Amino acid sequence: MKDRSEIVTGLAEILEEVAGVNPDDVAEEKSFTEDLDVDSLSMVEVVVAAEEKFDVKIPDDEVQNLKTVGDAVSYIQKNAA
Amino acid sequence: MSGVDVVVTGLGATTPLGGDVASTWEALVAGKSGVGVLEQEWAAPLPVRIAAQLADDPTNHIERVKTRRLDRSEQMAIIAAWAAWRDAGEPDVEKERLAVVVGSGIGGATTLLAQDDIMEASGPRRVSPHTIPMLMPNGPAAWVGLELGAQAGVHAPTSACATGAEAIAWALDIIRSGRADVVVAGGTEAVIHPLPIAGFSSMRAMSTRNDEPEKASRPWDKARDGFVLGEGAGIIVLERADSAKARGAKIYARLAGAGMTSDGFDIVQPHPDGVGAVRAIKAALRDSGFASSDIGHVNAHATSTPVGDMAEIKALHHAIGEQAVLTSTKSMTGHLLGAAGAVESIATILALHHGVIPPTINLDDPDDALDLDVAAHKARHVELQAALNNSFGFGGHNAALIFARA
Numbered sequence: 001m002k003d004r005s006e007i008v009t010g011l012a013e014i015l016e017e018v019a020g021v022n023p024d025d026v027a028e029e030k031s032f033t034e035d036l037d038v039d040s041l042s043m044v045e046v047v048v049a050a051e052e053k054f055d056v057k058i059p060d061d062e063v064q065n066l067k068t069v070g071d072a073v074s075y076i077q078k079n080a081a
Numbered sequence: 082m083s084g085v086d087v088v089v090t091g092l093g094a095t096t097p098l099g100g101d102v103a104s105t106w107e108a109l110v111a112g113k114s115g116v117g118v119l120e121q122e123w124a125a126p127l128p129v130r131i132a133a134q135l136a137d138d139p140t141n142h143i144e145r146v147k148t149r150r151l152d153r154s155e156q157m158a159i160i161a162a163w164a165a166w167r168d169a170g171e172p173d174v175e176k177e178r179l180a181v182v183v184g185s186g187i188g189g190a191t192t193l194l195a196q197d198d199i200m201e202a203s204g205p206r207r208v209s210p211h212t213i214p215m216l217m218p219n220g221p222a223a224w225v226g227l228e229l230g231a232q233a234g235v236h237a238p239t240s241a242c243a244t245g246a247e248a249i250a251w252a253l254d255i256i257r258s259g260r261a262d263v264v265v266a267g268g269t270e271a272v273i274h275p276l277p278i279a280g281f282s283s284m285r286a287m288s289t290r291n292d293e294p295e296k297a298s299r300p301w302d303k304a305r306d307g308f309v310l311g312e313g314a315g316i317i318v319l320e321r322a323d324s325a326k327a328r329g330a331k332i333y334a335r336l337a338g339a340g341m342t343s344d345g346f347d348i349v350q351p352h353p354d355g356v357g358a359v360r361a362i363k364a365a366l367r368d369s370g371f372a373s374s375d376i377g378h379v380n381a382h383a384t385s386t387p388v389g390d391m392a393e394i395k396a397l398h399h400a401i402g403e404q405a406v407l408t409s410t411k412s413m414t415g416h417l418l419g420a421a422g423a424v425e426s427i428a429t430i431l432a433l434h435h436g437v438i439p440p441t442i443n444l445d446d447p448d449d450a451l452d453l454d455v456a457a458h459k460a461r462h463v464e465l466q467a468a469l470n471n472s473f474g475f476g477g478h479n480a481a482l483i484f485a486r487a
Contacts, residue, residue: 020146041150044210 002054002080004028007073010053011046018045028070036069056080085257088487090330091169091318092427093161093267097311097414100137101164105424106431109410109439110460114295116309116415123275129287131294132273133311133415150211151224152189153271157314157420158221159228162265166229169318170330172263180233180261181226182252183316184244184268186419186474189216191274221269225316233261239419241474242382243341244268245315246422246482250339252319262324267316267423278310284349286386298416299443300383300409301390301451308384311415315423317430332487334430337467338369344477351389351473355396361479362400362469369483371467376405376483378438378468380429383409384416391450393471398453406463407455412442422472426482429470433486436464 012026019042025035032038038046047058047066054076058066066072094101097115098108108115115133124130139156140148148156162183166172192215199207214220219237226235234255238247245268252266281287288307290297298309325332342364344357351358366373379397383390397407410428411417417424432438437460444457467485474480 018146018149020144041210045149048206 001077004073004077007054007076008069011050011069011072014046014049014053018042018049026069028068028073030069031067032069050076054080086322087253087256087319087336088322088325089317089333089336089430089484090172090320090325091165092333092430093163093165093168094313094315094424094427095135095137095139095157095160096313096417096424097133097136102427104136109413109428110437112413112440112442112458112460114413114442115311116294116297118294127275127278128282128289129278130291131297131309133309134273135312150215152192152215152220154185154189154269155215155221155224157271158183158225158269158316161267161269161314161316162225162228165265165316165318172318172320172328172330174263176230176232178233178262179229179231180255180264181222181229181231181235182238182248182255182264182266183222183225184238184248184419185218185221186239186241186244186270187272187277188218189220190272190277192216194274194276225265229265231265240478240480241476242416242418242421243472243474243478243480244419244422245424246426246470246472246480247341247478248423249317249319249336249426249482250341250480253336253339256319256321263318263320265316265318267314268420269314270418270420271312272418273310273312281310288385296443298385298412300381300385300412300441301448301455302444303446303448305385305387305390307386308411309415311417313414313417313420313424315420315427317423317426334433334484335487336482337371337485338365338483340364340368340481342479344479346477349475351392353388353392355392357477357479358393358396358471358473359400361481362396362471365469365481365483369467369485371483371485373401374404375467376401376469377463377465378429378432379405379407380425380432380468380470381407381409382471382473384411389473391448394451394453401469403453405454405469406438406461407453408438409441410439412444422470422480425472426470426484429468429484433465433468433484437462
C-alpha cells in the first residue's frame with residue numbers, strides 16, 4: 001500500500017498539470033473546489049489522470065464524495081490495485 | 082446607407098507573417114512570403130507539404146493550463162481580440178452595449194481529430210471534458226466574449242472563406258440597428274493538419290509546388306495551381322463614429338458599406354462570370370454611397386486557383402471598372418480561410434490609412450485575361466478615398482466590404 005504522503009505528492013503533480021495548482025498548496029485538508037479552485041471539468045481530468053497514475057477505478061458517483069485531497073487519498077489507498 | 086457612421090478604432094492579428102498587426106503589415110509591404118515547408122512527420126505522405134504557419138505560436142502568449150481548454154483557433158482569436166481591444170484604447174463601453182462577432186470557417190477540427198485519436202487508442206473515458214467547447218464553431222466568439230465581458234450578444238457566422246468578412250458585415254448591421262455601440266469582429270482559423278489538407282488536396286484545390294513554397298501562392302499568374310493553406314486570426318474593433326470621436330479615439334477608417342449575396346449555383350465552384358460577386362460588390366457600393374469610380378483599391382479574394390482568380394477579375398470589371406489598384410495579400414499570407422476576410426480587411430484598412438497598397442508577389446507571368454492594374458511585386462503608394470475587400474466562400478457566399486478614409 002502506498003503511504004498517504006506519496007499519494008498527496010502524486011495528486012499535486014496531477015493538479016499542477018491539469019489545473020495549474022501550485023504543488024505547495026496541496027494538502028490533505030484542502031478542498032478541491034473551495035481551496036484549490038478546481039472547476040468541475042478540471043475535476044474530471046484530475047479523476048481520469050488519478051485512475052491512470054494509481055491504477056484505481058473511481059466511479060462517477062464516488063467522485064462527489066471526494067471533497068478534499070484527503071478524501072481522495074483515502075479512496076485511492078483503499079481501492080488501488 | 083444609414084444614419085449611423087461606423088468606424089474602425091482597433092486592429093489585432095496573428096498571422097504567418099507576424100504575431101501582431103505591426104509585424105504583419107511590415108512584412109506585407111515588404112513583399113515577404115509566409116509560406117514554408119511542413120516539416121512535421123505527418124506531412125510526408127501528403128500530396129501537399131507546404132503551408133503558411135503562424136510566425137509566433139499562440140502558446141507563447143497564453144498560460145499553459147489555459148491552453149488545455151482552448152483550441153488553437155480559440156487561442157489565436159483571444160490574442161488578436163486583446164490586441165485589437167488594447168489598440169482601440171480599451172473603450173469604456175457598458176458591457177451590455179458590447180457585442181462580439183467572430184467566425185471560423187472550419188472550427189475546432191484539430192481538437193476533434195486529436196480527441197478521436199485518444200478515443201481510438203485509450204477509450205472514451207480518456208476524451209477530454211474540454212472537447213466540446215474546444216471544437217464548437219462558436220467557441221472562438223464565446224471565448225472572446227468571455228474575455229471582454231461582452232453582453233450585447235456573441236455571434237459566430239460561418240461561411241467558409243467569406244466568414245471573416247461576413248463577421249465584419251454583421252457587426253456593421255448590429256451597430257447601425259442600435260443593438261450595440263461597440264463590436265469586436267473578425268475571424269480565426271487553425272486547421273493545418275493532415276485531414277483538412279488531404280480533403281482540400283482531393284478536391285485538387287491546393288498548390289502542389291512543394292519544392293518552392295514561397296512561390297506557391299501566385300494569384301493571377303499563369304502558373305498558379307491552387308491555394309496554399311494558412312492559419313491566422315484577425316479581429317477589429319468597430320464602433321459608432323460619434324462616440325469614438327467623443328472619446329478621442331484613434332480612427333483608422335470608416336466601414337462605409339457591406340454587401341452579402343449567395344450564388345445559388347454550385348457548392349464549391351464560383352459562378353464563372355462572378356455574378357454573385359458582382360451583386361455583392363454593387364450592394365456594398367449602394368450601401369456605402371460611393372460610386373464605383375471612387376474605389377481606388379481592391380484587396381481581392383484571389384486565392385491562386387485557376388478558375389476563381391479570373392472569375393473575380395470579370396466581376397471587378399463589371400462592378401468597379403478599371404481605375405482601382407488590385408492586390409492579393411494571399412500571395413504572402415496563404416489562404417487563411419475563415420480568417421482571410423478579417424486579416425485582409427486589416428490590410429485594406431491600413432492601405433487606406435497609410436496610402437500604401439501591399440504587393441502581390443509571384444505575379445511573374447500574368448494570366449492573359451488579367452486586364453486590371455495589380456500592384457505586382459512592389460508596394461504601391463497611392464492616396465486613397467475608398468477601398469474594397471472581397472471574400473468568397475465554398476457554398477457560394479460572397480461578401481464585399483467598403484472601407485473609407487476617416
